[in-house]
Amino acid sequence: MKTNDEFERYQKAQKKVKELKGFYRHLLVFVIVMIGLIYINLKYTPEVLWFIWPMIGSIVPLVFHGAKISNSFPFFNKDWEEKKIKQFMEEEKTHNNKFE
Structure with a gap:
């Protein structure tokens, strides 16, 4: 029985690591894209700070992804x-x- 329990715990841990890896990938893409948008915005149209809108739109799914990983939403x-x-x-x- 113990080996079966250990195997289940291993699978759960492996799944958590995979989910965490996905979140870190999501975060990395967010940071890279935002740096690019901020650069483009400040280089070509510094009088209008439009990069804020895509940033807000991208933060919402990132926050939900993080909440899902951390089990902040039990459902x-x-x-x-x-x-x-x-x-x-x-x-x-x-x-x-x-x-x-």
Whole structure:
């Protein structure tokens, strides 16, 4: 049993690392694109700071991605989904047993 538990923990840890890696990639792309947009904005149209709008639009998904990784929103993670599935299955089972 212990090896099975260790294997499950390993898989969960591996999945978390993959998700974290995806977030870091998202963050890196955000930083590179924003540096480019800021450069273009300040070089060619410094009188209008338009880079702020794409920055705001890009920060929102980045924040949600970070919140998902850090489990700030419990309804985003798989554990919550599994608990709800089990809950609904139990409710269905109880409901069906009432009429037998």
